[in-house]
Amino acid sequence: MDARGVLRRRMPWVLWAIPVVALLAALVLLLKGAPTAAAVVAAAALLMVGPIRRLTVGHLPVELTADEVEELRRVALCEGELAAVRRLRELRPATGIGAAVRTVRGL
Numbered sequence: 001m002d003a004r005g006v007l008r009r010r011m012p013w014v015l016w017a018i019p020v021v022a023l024l025a026a027l028v029l030l031l032k033g034a035p036t037a038a039a040v041v042a043a044a045a046l047l048m049v050g051p052i053r054r055l056t057v058g059h060l061p062v063e064l065t066a067d068e069v070e071e072l073r074r075v076a077l078c079e080g081e082l083a084a085v086r087r088l089r090e091l092r093p094a095t096g097i098g099a100a101v102r103t104v105r106g107l
Contacts, residue, residue: 012056019045019052062088062095062103073107081105 022045029038064072068091076084084104089095095103 015052015056019048022048062092062099064103069107072104076104076107 022041026038026042026045029035029041068088072084072088075087081101081104084107085097085100088100088104089097092100
């Protein structure tokens, strides 16, 4: 697998580590007796979740069942790749366009 594929597969998990580490830091600050600093760090960590979710969820690999794969292959063969991407997005609404295109092209 090339470097872009590895980054595409691993980057979402690395990005999610940022708010997790920040929440752990907030817990440490709270236990050390600095509740105001802990609240600020926790709030910053929670504010990171929305943008990170938008950046990463669409790039997560799509796991399909055998029935879904067969249906998407049939749709791609009969109606075209675009129709198969639309059908995949109907089956899995949280799938990003890029991930759906990569999945359909990989069938």
